[in-house]
Amino acid sequence: MASATTSAGAQSFLRSLAARYGNIAALQASDVSSVLTVDASSLSTSHLSSLFRHQHVALHVKNFLSPSASASFASQYSARAALEAKNWQVSTSRGLESSDVATIGTPGNVAASNPDPAEQQAYHDEVALTLASYRASPSPHPFSLLRLLLDDLSPHGCTLRKSPSSRLPYSPGLPRLTTGPTRYRSGFIHVDDLSPLDDARGTFSANVYLQQPAADAGFDGIPNPGGLRIWPLRYSKKDFYLNAPVLSALTSSDPEDQAVLRQSLEGPVDILPEAGDLVLLCVQRPHCVVGFREGQRVSLQSFLEVAEGQPCLIDS
Numbered sequence: 001m002a003s004a005t006t007s008a009g010a011q012s013f014l015r016s017l018a019a020r021y022g023n024i025a026a027l028q029a030s031d032v033s034s035v036l037t038v039d040a041s042s043l044s045t046s047h048l049s050s051l052f053r054h055q056h057v058a059l060h061v062k063n064f065l066s067p068s069a070s071a072s073f074a075s076q077y078s079a080r081a082a083l084e085a086k087n088w089q090v091s092t093s094r095g096l097e098s099s100d101v102a103t104i105g106t107p108g109n110v111a112a113s114n115p116d117p118a119e120q121q122a123y124h125d126e127v128a129l130t131l132a133s134y135r136a137s138p139s140p141h142p143f144s145l146l147r148l149l150l151d152d153l154s155p156h157g158c159t160l161r162k163s164p165s166s167r168l169p170y171s172p173g174l175p176r177l178t179t180g181p182t183r184y185r186s187g188f189i190h191v192d193d194l195s196p197l198d199d200a201r202g203t204f205s206a207n208v209y210l211q212q213p214a215a216d217a218g219f220d221g222i223p224n225p226g227g228l229r230i231w232p233l234r235y236s237k238k239d240f241y242l243n244a245p246v247l248s249a250l251t252s253s254d255p256e257d258q259a260v261l262r263q264s265l266e267g268p269v270d271i272l273p274e275a276g277d278l279v280l281l282c283v284q285r286p287h288c289v290v291g292f293r294e295g296q297r298v299s300l301q302s303f304l305e306v307a308e309g310q311p312c313l314i315d316s
């Protein structure tokens, strides 16, 4: 009871701070980042470096895969999803609900937080088999191509994240499948890492798009089905506390919090990736995937941890 009272008191204090000093529009206005679009054939270290220093909200790499390679991997993963895909549940005020996204394989953070050594070993055995299958793939696997690209072009190269205890690798990423109709029509706004932006480091995602829903598969009045929306936004620790009622909603799945975010955030940047494109973005900025009525979105997603002077770490 005492802690509930304390928590209610803290929330009331943060709400009164936000009412007096909060200003989300100013946090957005201070971030003038745009999307950098480059063809895969001309991608260079300077493009990656400017993304990693947060000078762009996203790096959209066109033609990373050929149309035939995208279609071939998309159909392989669609077929496997029927048997293997897992839907990770999200916590809301109504309890656990299924998210729009199903993955093939276990996310690295879920594996790392499992205290059972036997289950951790089983995860790493599964990853070893998957990596061997990528090396044996008759056409280069997109995750292998992504790792090569990041190793070649990142200032300090790229390596798979390894378990601190066993030194065995986590997977480089996971296939993600979303099938319409999606639960969130306009998309689920969130950040994957709530830390303030820091020019010397960051958490990024890399998505290789294998298949997108049709252009006319959107819900009424909501354009860009399956596209990405990113909100330029930059805040310090102090800004976070002055705007806590809105910014803390960025890690919440509650419909009420999503409504608060939609009302408060302005001026999103839209990206409509096509099959074969690669999009990298800093997941510390608010973002969402726009929902759709029908069809299936298939992508391969990795997370990247980038820090100045160190190799980029890739995992799922």
Ligand SMILES: [Fe+2]
Pocket: 190, 191, 192, 283, 287
């Ligand atoms: Fe995300």
